[in-house]
Amino acid sequence: MNKQEIQIKIAKAVEIVKESKPLAGSITNSVTINFVANAQLAVGGTAAMVYLPDEGETLAKLGGAMYINVGTLLPIYEDTLPHTAKVLFENQKPWVLDPVAIGIGSLRTKVLEQFKPYKPSVIRGNASEIIALAGLWNLEGGTDTSTVHGVDSTVSVRTAKSAAVALASWTGGAVAVSGEMDLITDGSTVAVSYGGSEMMTAITGSGCSLGGVMAVYASVADPFIAALSGASVYNLAGMRAEQHTDGTGSFQIAFIDELYKASAQDISMNEFTLEEV
Template identity: 70%
Template sequence: MVNKQEIQSKMMQAVEAVRGTNPMAGSITNTVTINLVANAQLAVGGSAAMVYLPDEAEFLAKAGGAMCINVGTLLPIYEETLPYVAKVLHETGKPWVLDPVAVGIGSLRTKLLQQFKAYKPTIIRGNASEIIALAGLWGLDGGTEQSNVRGVDSTDSVSGAKVAAIALAKWTGGAVAVSGETDLVTDGSIMAVSYGGSHFMEKITGAGCSLGGVAAVYATATSPFIAALTATTVYNVAGKRAELKVDGPGSFQVQFIDELYKTTAEDIANNSLDIEEVSFL
Protein backbone atom coordinates (compact mmCIF):
# COMPACT_ATOMS: atom_id res chain seq x y z
CA MET A 1 0.00 0.00 0.00
CA VAL A 2 1.15 3.53 -0.77
CA ASN A 3 2.23 5.52 2.25
CA LYS A 4 1.81 9.27 1.83
CA GLN A 5 3.72 10.09 5.00
CA GLU A 6 6.69 8.06 3.83
CA ILE A 7 6.72 9.98 0.57
CA GLN A 8 6.56 13.29 2.39
CA SER A 9 9.31 12.22 4.71
CA LYS A 10 11.55 11.30 1.77
CA MET A 11 10.88 14.65 0.14
CA MET A 12 11.87 16.44 3.32
CA GLN A 13 15.08 14.42 3.44
CA ALA A 14 15.86 15.32 -0.18
CA VAL A 15 15.36 19.03 0.47
CA GLU A 16 17.69 18.92 3.44
CA ALA A 17 20.28 16.72 1.77
CA VAL A 18 20.54 19.19 -1.09
CA ARG A 19 20.85 22.17 1.24
CA GLY A 20 23.52 20.30 3.18
CA THR A 21 25.69 19.07 0.31
CA ASN A 22 25.30 21.65 -2.50
CA PRO A 23 25.28 18.97 -5.24
CA MET A 24 26.12 19.84 -8.84
CA ALA A 25 23.67 19.06 -11.62
CA GLY A 26 24.96 20.12 -15.04
CA SER A 27 22.67 21.12 -17.87
CA ILE A 28 22.48 21.37 -21.60
CA THR A 29 19.57 23.70 -21.92
CA ASN A 30 17.99 26.44 -23.98
CA THR A 31 19.27 29.99 -24.28
CA VAL A 32 15.92 31.61 -23.42
CA THR A 33 15.71 30.44 -19.83
CA ILE A 34 19.25 29.25 -19.09
CA ASN A 35 19.80 31.98 -16.50
CA LEU A 36 16.61 31.17 -14.61
CA VAL A 37 17.46 27.45 -14.62
CA ALA A 38 20.82 28.16 -12.99
CA ASN A 39 19.41 30.61 -10.46
CA ALA A 40 16.61 28.22 -9.50
CA GLN A 41 19.11 25.38 -9.03
CA LEU A 42 21.21 27.63 -6.80
CA ALA A 43 18.18 28.86 -4.86
CA VAL A 44 17.22 25.36 -3.72
CA GLY A 45 20.80 24.66 -2.64
CA GLY A 46 22.32 23.01 -5.71
CA SER A 47 25.14 24.03 -8.02
CA ALA A 48 24.71 24.67 -11.75
CA ALA A 49 26.97 24.31 -14.79
CA MET A 50 25.99 24.61 -18.44
CA VAL A 51 27.88 23.46 -21.55
CA TYR A 52 27.44 22.77 -25.27
CA LEU A 53 30.38 20.63 -26.43
CA PRO A 54 30.38 16.80 -26.31
CA ASP A 55 33.45 16.25 -24.16
CA GLU A 56 32.44 19.00 -21.74
CA ALA A 57 29.01 17.43 -21.42
CA GLU A 58 30.63 14.08 -20.72
CA PHE A 59 32.73 15.71 -18.02
CA LEU A 60 29.67 17.19 -16.33
CA ALA A 61 27.78 13.91 -16.65
CA LYS A 62 30.54 12.12 -14.80
CA ALA A 63 31.44 14.87 -12.31
CA GLY A 64 27.92 15.84 -11.32
CA GLY A 65 25.31 13.90 -9.42
CA ALA A 66 22.71 14.24 -12.18
CA MET A 67 22.08 16.14 -15.39
CA CYS A 68 19.31 18.02 -17.16
CA ILE A 69 18.80 18.00 -20.92
CA ASN A 70 16.33 20.54 -22.30
CA VAL A 71 15.84 20.66 -26.06
CA GLY A 72 14.21 24.11 -26.14
CA THR A 73 16.60 25.84 -28.51
CA LEU A 74 18.65 23.38 -30.52
CA LEU A 75 21.98 24.44 -31.97
CA PRO A 76 23.77 22.40 -34.68
CA ILE A 77 26.30 20.99 -32.17
CA TYR A 78 23.45 19.38 -30.22
CA GLU A 79 23.21 16.70 -32.90
CA GLU A 80 26.56 15.46 -31.66
CA THR A 81 26.43 16.41 -27.99
CA LEU A 82 23.00 15.22 -26.91
CA PRO A 83 22.95 11.54 -27.95
CA TYR A 84 26.57 11.25 -26.84
CA VAL A 85 25.95 12.51 -23.32
CA ALA A 86 22.62 10.71 -22.99
CA LYS A 87 24.47 7.47 -23.73
CA VAL A 88 27.12 8.31 -21.12
CA LEU A 89 24.42 9.08 -18.55
CA HIS A 90 22.57 5.87 -19.29
CA GLU A 91 25.67 3.67 -19.25
CA THR A 92 27.03 5.16 -16.05
CA GLY A 93 23.63 4.98 -14.35
CA LYS A 94 23.51 8.70 -13.67
CA PRO A 95 20.04 10.16 -13.18
CA TRP A 96 19.05 12.63 -15.86
CA VAL A 97 16.08 14.80 -16.61
CA LEU A 98 14.68 15.20 -20.11
CA ASP A 99 12.54 18.21 -20.90
CA PRO A 100 11.13 17.52 -24.39
CA VAL A 101 10.27 21.17 -25.10
CA ALA A 102 8.29 21.69 -28.29
CA VAL A 103 8.46 18.04 -29.33
CA GLY A 104 7.24 17.79 -32.90
CA ILE A 105 8.94 20.92 -34.20
CA GLY A 106 11.77 20.29 -36.65
CA SER A 107 13.65 17.24 -37.85
CA LEU A 108 16.64 17.37 -35.47
CA ARG A 109 14.38 17.70 -32.44
CA THR A 110 12.41 14.65 -33.57
CA LYS A 111 15.58 12.65 -34.26
CA LEU A 112 17.15 13.49 -30.89
CA LEU A 113 13.99 12.72 -28.94
CA GLN A 114 13.73 9.37 -30.75
CA GLN A 115 17.35 8.57 -29.85
CA PHE A 116 16.67 9.32 -26.19
CA LYS A 117 14.17 6.45 -26.00
CA ALA A 118 16.99 3.94 -25.70
CA TYR A 119 18.82 5.97 -23.06
CA LYS A 120 15.79 6.03 -20.74
CA PRO A 121 15.74 9.45 -19.12
CA THR A 122 15.32 9.03 -15.39
CA ILE A 123 12.86 11.89 -15.15
CA ILE A 124 10.78 13.29 -17.98
CA ARG A 125 9.22 16.68 -17.31
CA GLY A 126 6.88 18.44 -19.69
CA ASN A 127 3.50 20.01 -20.15
CA ALA A 128 0.58 17.77 -21.07
CA SER A 129 0.97 18.17 -24.83
CA GLU A 130 4.67 17.41 -24.67
CA ILE A 131 4.16 14.28 -22.58
CA ILE A 132 1.44 13.02 -24.93
CA ALA A 133 3.53 13.79 -28.02
CA LEU A 134 6.65 12.13 -26.59
CA ALA A 135 4.67 8.98 -25.78
CA GLY A 136 3.38 9.08 -29.35
CA LEU A 137 6.88 9.51 -30.76
CA TRP A 138 8.07 6.53 -28.75
CA GLY A 139 5.05 4.43 -29.75
CA LEU A 140 3.74 4.12 -26.20
CA ASP A 141 0.22 4.08 -24.74
CA GLY A 142 -1.51 7.39 -24.40
CA GLY A 143 0.51 9.07 -27.08
CA THR A 144 -0.72 10.62 -30.28
CA GLU A 145 1.03 10.59 -33.61
CA GLN A 146 0.38 14.28 -34.13
CA SER A 147 1.91 16.70 -31.62
CA ASN A 148 -0.55 19.24 -30.17
CA VAL A 149 2.34 21.35 -28.93
CA ARG A 150 1.85 24.98 -29.96
CA GLY A 151 5.31 26.47 -29.91
CA VAL A 152 6.22 25.91 -26.29
CA ASP A 153 2.65 25.86 -24.97
CA SER A 154 0.32 23.01 -24.11
CA THR A 155 -3.11 22.63 -25.66
CA ASP A 156 -3.98 19.48 -23.70
CA SER A 157 -5.11 19.12 -20.07
CA VAL A 158 -2.87 17.55 -17.46
CA SER A 159 -5.34 14.77 -16.70
CA GLY A 160 -5.45 13.96 -20.40
CA ALA A 161 -1.75 13.10 -20.22
CA LYS A 162 -2.15 10.53 -17.43
CA VAL A 163 -1.96 7.42 -19.57
CA ALA A 164 0.99 8.76 -21.57
CA ALA A 165 2.83 9.70 -18.38
CA ILE A 166 2.37 6.24 -16.90
CA ALA A 167 3.47 4.56 -20.13
CA LEU A 168 6.61 6.72 -20.31
CA ALA A 169 7.47 5.99 -16.67
CA LYS A 170 6.96 2.27 -17.19
CA TRP A 171 9.27 2.40 -20.21
CA THR A 172 12.07 4.30 -18.54
CA GLY A 173 11.70 2.77 -15.10
CA GLY A 174 11.96 6.33 -13.79
CA ALA A 175 9.46 9.10 -13.17
CA VAL A 176 7.39 11.51 -15.25
CA ALA A 177 6.16 14.93 -14.15
CA VAL A 178 3.33 16.63 -16.03
CA SER A 179 3.16 20.35 -15.28
CA GLY A 180 -0.04 22.36 -15.44
CA GLU A 181 -2.63 23.93 -13.18
CA THR A 182 -2.35 20.87 -10.98
CA ASP A 183 0.68 18.68 -11.49
CA LEU A 184 0.98 14.92 -11.88
CA VAL A 185 4.05 12.92 -10.98
CA THR A 186 4.20 9.18 -11.54
CA ASP A 187 6.68 6.35 -11.46
CA GLY A 188 4.30 4.11 -13.34
CA SER A 189 2.78 2.50 -10.27
CA ILE A 190 2.06 5.49 -8.03
CA MET A 191 0.41 8.70 -9.16
CA ALA A 192 0.94 11.86 -7.11
CA VAL A 193 -1.14 14.98 -7.61
CA SER A 194 0.45 18.19 -6.32
CA TYR A 195 -1.46 21.45 -5.84
CA GLY A 196 -0.44 25.08 -5.61
CA GLY A 197 1.59 27.28 -7.89
CA SER A 198 0.41 30.49 -9.51
CA HIS A 199 -1.24 31.76 -12.67
CA PHE A 200 1.86 33.93 -13.05
CA MET A 201 3.92 30.82 -13.84
CA GLU A 202 2.42 30.89 -17.34
CA LYS A 203 3.19 34.59 -17.62
CA ILE A 204 6.95 34.16 -17.21
CA THR A 205 9.21 32.12 -19.43
CA GLY A 206 11.09 29.25 -17.84
CA ALA A 207 8.92 28.03 -14.98
CA GLY A 208 8.91 24.60 -16.64
CA CYS A 209 12.54 24.57 -17.78
CA SER A 210 13.81 25.56 -14.36
CA LEU A 211 11.62 22.95 -12.70
CA GLY A 212 13.48 20.36 -14.79
CA GLY A 213 16.81 21.76 -13.60
CA VAL A 214 15.67 21.67 -9.98
CA ALA A 215 14.43 18.10 -10.40
CA ALA A 216 17.94 17.19 -11.55
CA VAL A 217 19.34 18.76 -8.39
CA TYR A 218 17.05 16.63 -6.21
CA ALA A 219 17.81 13.54 -8.33
CA THR A 220 21.37 13.71 -6.99
CA ALA A 221 19.95 12.93 -3.55
CA THR A 222 16.90 10.69 -3.91
CA SER A 223 14.89 8.45 -6.25
CA PRO A 224 13.57 9.82 -9.58
CA PHE A 225 9.98 9.79 -8.32
CA ILE A 226 10.77 11.61 -5.07
CA ALA A 227 13.05 14.03 -6.93
CA ALA A 228 10.39 14.92 -9.50
CA LEU A 229 7.73 15.24 -6.81
CA THR A 230 9.95 17.31 -4.52
CA ALA A 231 10.79 19.74 -7.32
CA THR A 232 7.12 19.98 -8.28
CA THR A 233 6.08 20.54 -4.68
CA VAL A 234 8.72 23.18 -4.00
CA TYR A 235 7.54 24.98 -7.13
CA ASN A 236 3.94 24.81 -5.99
CA VAL A 237 4.79 26.19 -2.55
CA ALA A 238 7.06 28.94 -3.85
CA GLY A 239 4.66 29.92 -6.64
CA LYS A 240 1.69 30.18 -4.28
CA ARG A 241 3.63 32.31 -1.83
CA ALA A 242 5.22 34.55 -4.44
CA GLU A 243 1.85 35.32 -5.99
CA LEU A 244 0.56 36.72 -2.70
CA LYS A 245 3.29 39.35 -2.63
CA VAL A 246 3.26 40.71 -6.19
CA ASP A 247 0.98 42.17 -8.81
CA GLY A 248 2.87 41.45 -12.02
CA PRO A 249 5.05 38.79 -13.70
CA GLY A 250 8.31 40.75 -13.36
CA SER A 251 8.03 40.93 -9.59
CA PHE A 252 6.70 37.38 -9.53
CA GLN A 253 9.87 35.93 -11.04
CA VAL A 254 12.05 37.73 -8.50
CA GLN A 255 9.85 36.77 -5.57
CA PHE A 256 9.58 33.21 -6.83
CA ILE A 257 13.36 32.75 -6.66
CA ASP A 258 13.31 34.20 -3.13
CA GLU A 259 10.60 31.74 -2.14
CA LEU A 260 12.46 28.79 -3.67
CA TYR A 261 15.35 29.82 -1.46
CA LYS A 262 13.18 30.04 1.63
CA THR A 263 11.02 26.94 1.21
CA THR A 264 11.70 24.52 4.04
CA ALA A 265 11.31 20.79 4.38
CA GLU A 266 8.31 21.45 6.60
CA ASP A 267 6.63 23.55 3.90
CA ILE A 268 6.94 20.55 1.62
CA ALA A 269 5.21 18.29 4.08
CA ASN A 270 2.36 20.75 4.54
CA ASN A 271 1.62 21.28 0.86
CA SER A 272 -1.52 19.69 -0.55
CA LEU A 273 -0.77 16.30 -2.07
CA ASP A 274 -2.82 13.31 -3.22
CA ILE A 275 -1.31 9.90 -3.70
CA GLU A 276 -3.01 7.03 -5.48
CA GLU A 277 -1.93 3.68 -6.82
CA VAL A 278 -2.03 3.18 -10.54
CA SER A 279 -4.52 0.32 -10.41
CA PHE A 280 -6.58 1.09 -13.45
CA LEU A 281 -4.11 -0.20 -15.99
Protein backbone atom coordinates in the same frame (compact mmCIF):
# COMPACT_ATOMS: atom_id res chain seq x y z
CA MET B 1 4.70 4.00 0.24
CA ASN B 2 2.00 5.87 2.09
CA LYS B 3 1.65 9.64 2.15
CA GLN B 4 3.57 10.14 5.38
CA GLU B 5 6.50 8.04 4.17
CA ILE B 6 6.64 10.11 1.00
CA GLN B 7 6.56 13.36 2.99
CA ILE B 8 9.48 12.17 5.13
CA LYS B 9 11.47 11.32 2.00
CA ILE B 10 10.74 14.71 0.43
CA ALA B 11 11.90 16.54 3.57
CA LYS B 12 15.04 14.42 3.65
CA ALA B 13 15.86 15.06 -0.03
CA VAL B 14 15.43 18.81 0.46
CA GLU B 15 17.65 18.80 3.55
CA ILE B 16 20.41 16.74 1.95
CA VAL B 17 20.46 19.12 -1.03
CA LYS B 18 20.73 22.17 1.23
CA GLU B 19 23.63 20.53 3.11
CA SER B 20 25.55 18.94 0.24
CA LYS B 21 24.97 21.34 -2.70
CA PRO B 22 24.97 18.60 -5.38
CA LEU B 23 26.04 19.45 -8.93
CA ALA B 24 23.41 18.94 -11.61
CA GLY B 25 24.88 20.09 -14.92
CA SER B 26 22.60 21.25 -17.73
CA ILE B 27 22.40 21.37 -21.48
CA THR B 28 19.43 23.64 -21.87
CA ASN B 29 17.89 26.35 -24.02
CA SER B 30 19.24 29.87 -24.43
CA VAL B 31 15.93 31.51 -23.48
CA THR B 32 15.82 30.45 -19.84
CA ILE B 33 19.32 29.20 -19.06
CA ASN B 34 19.87 31.89 -16.41
CA PHE B 35 16.54 31.16 -14.70
CA VAL B 36 17.38 27.44 -14.60
CA ALA B 37 20.76 28.08 -12.94
CA ASN B 38 19.31 30.55 -10.43
CA ALA B 39 16.48 28.18 -9.46
CA GLN B 40 18.94 25.31 -8.98
CA LEU B 41 21.10 27.53 -6.77
CA ALA B 42 18.09 28.82 -4.82
CA VAL B 43 17.10 25.33 -3.66
CA GLY B 44 20.69 24.61 -2.65
CA GLY B 45 22.11 22.87 -5.72
CA THR B 46 25.13 23.67 -7.88
CA ALA B 47 24.71 24.62 -11.56
CA ALA B 48 26.92 24.36 -14.66
CA MET B 49 25.71 24.91 -18.21
CA VAL B 50 27.51 23.48 -21.27
CA TYR B 51 27.03 23.00 -25.01
CA LEU B 52 29.90 20.84 -26.33
CA PRO B 53 30.00 17.03 -26.56
CA ASP B 54 33.13 16.49 -24.45
CA GLU B 55 31.89 18.92 -21.80
CA GLY B 56 28.50 17.15 -21.67
CA GLU B 57 30.41 13.92 -21.05
CA THR B 58 32.54 15.50 -18.33
CA LEU B 59 29.52 16.89 -16.48
CA ALA B 60 27.64 13.61 -16.87
CA LYS B 61 30.47 11.81 -15.07
CA LEU B 62 31.19 14.57 -12.55
CA GLY B 63 27.70 15.53 -11.37
CA GLY B 64 25.12 13.76 -9.25
CA ALA B 65 22.60 14.11 -12.08
CA MET B 66 22.03 16.10 -15.25
CA TYR B 67 19.31 18.16 -16.94
CA ILE B 68 18.73 18.05 -20.70
CA ASN B 69 16.29 20.43 -22.39
CA VAL B 70 15.87 20.59 -26.19
CA GLY B 71 14.30 24.08 -26.24
CA THR B 72 16.60 25.91 -28.66
CA LEU B 73 18.60 23.44 -30.73
CA LEU B 74 21.74 24.27 -32.70
CA PRO B 75 23.61 21.89 -35.06
CA ILE B 76 26.19 21.01 -32.36
CA TYR B 77 23.42 19.41 -30.28
CA GLU B 78 23.14 16.62 -32.83
CA ASP B 79 26.48 15.43 -31.40
CA THR B 80 26.23 16.67 -27.82
CA LEU B 81 22.82 15.39 -26.77
CA PRO B 82 22.80 11.68 -27.75
CA HIS B 83 26.41 11.36 -26.63
CA THR B 84 25.73 12.88 -23.21
CA ALA B 85 22.58 10.80 -22.73
CA LYS B 86 24.52 7.63 -23.56
CA VAL B 87 27.25 8.49 -21.05
CA LEU B 88 24.61 9.18 -18.39
CA PHE B 89 22.87 5.88 -19.04
CA GLU B 90 26.09 3.85 -19.11
CA ASN B 91 27.30 5.46 -15.88
CA GLN B 92 23.88 4.98 -14.23
CA LYS B 93 23.58 8.70 -13.56
CA PRO B 94 20.07 10.06 -13.13
CA TRP B 95 19.02 12.58 -15.75
CA VAL B 96 15.98 14.70 -16.42
CA LEU B 97 14.62 15.23 -19.93
CA ASP B 98 12.46 18.19 -20.93
CA PRO B 99 11.12 17.52 -24.46
CA VAL B 100 10.23 21.18 -25.09
CA ALA B 101 8.23 21.90 -28.23
CA ILE B 102 8.46 18.32 -29.47
CA GLY B 103 7.32 18.06 -33.07
CA ILE B 104 8.41 21.44 -34.44
CA GLY B 105 11.50 20.33 -36.38
CA SER B 106 13.44 17.38 -37.74
CA LEU B 107 16.54 17.62 -35.50
CA ARG B 108 14.30 17.84 -32.41
CA THR B 109 12.44 14.70 -33.51
CA LYS B 110 15.66 12.86 -34.31
CA VAL B 111 17.32 13.70 -30.99
CA LEU B 112 14.22 12.83 -28.95
CA GLU B 113 13.95 9.48 -30.79
CA GLN B 114 17.58 8.73 -29.99
CA PHE B 115 16.99 9.29 -26.26
CA LYS B 116 14.58 6.34 -25.94
CA PRO B 117 17.17 3.63 -25.11
CA TYR B 118 18.96 5.91 -22.64
CA LYS B 119 15.90 5.96 -20.36
CA PRO B 120 15.76 9.38 -18.68
CA SER B 121 15.18 9.02 -14.93
CA VAL B 122 12.64 11.85 -14.95
CA ILE B 123 10.72 13.11 -17.97
CA ARG B 124 9.22 16.54 -17.27
CA GLY B 125 6.96 18.34 -19.65
CA ASN B 126 3.58 19.90 -20.13
CA ALA B 127 0.69 17.62 -21.10
CA SER B 128 1.05 18.10 -24.87
CA GLU B 129 4.77 17.32 -24.71
CA ILE B 130 4.29 14.16 -22.63
CA ILE B 131 1.60 12.83 -24.99
CA ALA B 132 3.73 13.59 -28.05
CA LEU B 133 6.83 11.91 -26.57
CA ALA B 134 4.83 8.76 -25.78
CA GLY B 135 3.65 8.88 -29.40
CA LEU B 136 7.17 9.28 -30.76
CA TRP B 137 8.35 6.33 -28.66
CA ASN B 138 5.34 4.22 -29.76
CA LEU B 139 3.97 3.88 -26.23
CA GLU B 140 0.39 3.76 -24.97
CA GLY B 141 -1.41 7.06 -24.51
CA GLY B 142 0.69 8.84 -27.11
CA THR B 143 -0.40 10.43 -30.37
CA ASP B 144 1.45 10.88 -33.68
CA THR B 145 0.64 14.52 -34.02
CA SER B 146 1.86 16.97 -31.41
CA THR B 147 -0.64 19.31 -29.77
CA VAL B 148 2.19 21.55 -28.60
CA HIS B 149 1.41 25.21 -29.30
CA GLY B 150 4.94 26.60 -29.66
CA VAL B 151 6.28 25.68 -26.25
CA ASP B 152 2.86 25.64 -24.52
CA SER B 153 0.35 22.88 -23.88
CA THR B 154 -3.12 22.90 -25.40
CA VAL B 155 -4.52 20.05 -23.30
CA SER B 156 -5.14 19.44 -19.60
CA VAL B 157 -2.74 17.59 -17.29
CA ARG B 158 -5.09 14.64 -16.75
CA THR B 159 -5.27 13.98 -20.50
CA ALA B 160 -1.62 12.93 -20.30
CA LYS B 161 -2.04 10.43 -17.46
CA SER B 162 -1.88 7.23 -19.53
CA ALA B 163 1.04 8.56 -21.61
CA ALA B 164 2.88 9.47 -18.40
CA VAL B 165 2.31 6.01 -16.92
CA ALA B 166 3.48 4.32 -20.15
CA LEU B 167 6.64 6.46 -20.31
CA ALA B 168 7.49 5.77 -16.66
CA SER B 169 6.92 2.04 -17.19
CA TRP B 170 9.36 2.16 -20.12
CA THR B 171 12.11 4.10 -18.33
CA GLY B 172 11.65 2.62 -14.85
CA GLY B 173 11.87 6.21 -13.62
CA ALA B 174 9.31 8.95 -13.11
CA VAL B 175 7.29 11.29 -15.31
CA ALA B 176 6.04 14.71 -14.24
CA VAL B 177 3.29 16.48 -16.17
CA SER B 178 3.07 20.16 -15.27
CA GLY B 179 0.12 22.51 -15.48
CA GLU B 180 -2.58 23.89 -13.19
CA MET B 181 -1.76 20.94 -10.97
CA ASP B 182 1.16 18.58 -11.46
CA LEU B 183 0.84 14.84 -12.03
CA ILE B 184 3.83 12.70 -11.07
CA THR B 185 4.03 8.96 -11.61
CA ASP B 186 6.55 6.14 -11.38
CA GLY B 187 4.26 3.88 -13.40
CA SER B 188 2.48 2.40 -10.38
CA THR B 189 1.65 5.32 -8.09
CA VAL B 190 0.26 8.65 -9.25
CA ALA B 191 0.70 11.77 -7.12
CA VAL B 192 -1.06 15.04 -7.86
CA SER B 193 0.60 18.17 -6.46
CA TYR B 194 -1.39 21.38 -5.95
CA GLY B 195 -0.61 25.07 -5.68
CA GLY B 196 1.40 27.34 -7.95
CA SER B 197 0.14 30.48 -9.60
CA GLU B 198 -1.45 31.44 -12.87
CA MET B 199 1.44 33.91 -13.25
CA MET B 200 3.77 30.94 -13.75
CA THR B 201 2.25 30.57 -17.22
CA ALA B 202 3.08 34.19 -18.04
CA ILE B 203 6.81 34.00 -17.31
CA THR B 204 9.09 31.92 -19.50
CA GLY B 205 11.04 29.08 -17.97
CA SER B 206 8.98 28.04 -14.98
CA GLY B 207 8.84 24.58 -16.58
CA CYS B 208 12.49 24.54 -17.69
CA SER B 209 13.75 25.59 -14.28
CA LEU B 210 11.46 23.04 -12.63
CA GLY B 211 13.24 20.35 -14.64
CA GLY B 212 16.60 21.72 -13.53
CA VAL B 213 15.49 21.65 -9.89
CA MET B 214 14.21 18.07 -10.28
CA ALA B 215 17.71 17.15 -11.52
CA VAL B 216 19.20 18.66 -8.35
CA TYR B 217 16.88 16.51 -6.22
CA ALA B 218 17.54 13.46 -8.43
CA SER B 219 21.19 13.66 -7.30
CA VAL B 220 20.09 12.64 -3.80
CA ALA B 221 16.69 10.89 -4.14
CA ASP B 222 14.91 8.37 -6.35
CA PRO B 223 13.20 9.76 -9.47
CA PHE B 224 9.65 9.78 -8.06
CA ILE B 225 10.66 11.60 -4.86
CA ALA B 226 12.90 13.96 -6.85
CA ALA B 227 10.07 14.87 -9.23
CA LEU B 228 7.52 15.28 -6.44
CA SER B 229 9.95 17.37 -4.37
CA GLY B 230 10.46 19.66 -7.35
CA ALA B 231 6.74 20.00 -8.01
CA SER B 232 6.10 20.65 -4.31
CA VAL B 233 8.64 23.44 -3.92
CA TYR B 234 7.41 25.04 -7.17
CA ASN B 235 3.78 24.93 -6.14
CA LEU B 236 4.60 26.32 -2.71
CA ALA B 237 6.88 29.09 -3.99
CA GLY B 238 4.39 30.06 -6.71
CA MET B 239 1.55 30.42 -4.19
CA ARG B 240 3.69 32.46 -1.82
CA ALA B 241 5.19 34.72 -4.50
CA GLU B 242 1.74 35.57 -5.87
CA GLN B 243 0.64 36.85 -2.46
CA HIS B 244 3.04 39.78 -2.52
CA THR B 245 3.43 40.69 -6.20
CA ASP B 246 1.10 42.27 -8.73
CA GLY B 247 2.90 41.67 -12.02
CA THR B 248 4.93 39.01 -13.76
CA GLY B 249 8.31 40.78 -13.65
CA SER B 250 8.39 41.10 -9.90
CA PHE B 251 6.72 37.70 -9.60
CA GLN B 252 9.74 36.03 -11.18
CA ILE B 253 12.08 37.65 -8.66
CA ALA B 254 9.75 36.88 -5.73
CA PHE B 255 9.45 33.31 -6.94
CA ILE B 256 13.24 32.79 -6.75
CA ASP B 257 13.18 34.31 -3.25
CA GLU B 258 10.48 31.84 -2.18
CA LEU B 259 12.43 28.90 -3.63
CA TYR B 260 15.37 30.05 -1.53
CA LYS B 261 13.33 30.53 1.65
CA ALA B 262 11.19 27.36 1.53
CA SER B 263 12.03 24.95 4.36
CA ALA B 264 12.21 21.17 4.03
CA GLN B 265 9.24 20.88 6.38
CA ASP B 266 7.06 23.33 4.41
CA ILE B 267 7.95 21.72 1.07
CA SER B 268 7.09 18.24 2.34
CA MET B 269 3.74 19.53 3.65
CA ASN B 270 2.65 21.15 0.37
CA GLU B 271 -0.64 19.57 -0.66
CA PHE B 272 -0.62 16.41 -2.76
CA THR B 273 -2.95 13.44 -3.20
CA LEU B 274 -2.18 9.84 -4.14
CA GLU B 275 -4.15 7.67 -6.53
CA GLU B 276 -3.79 4.31 -8.22
CA VAL B 277 -2.70 4.16 -11.87
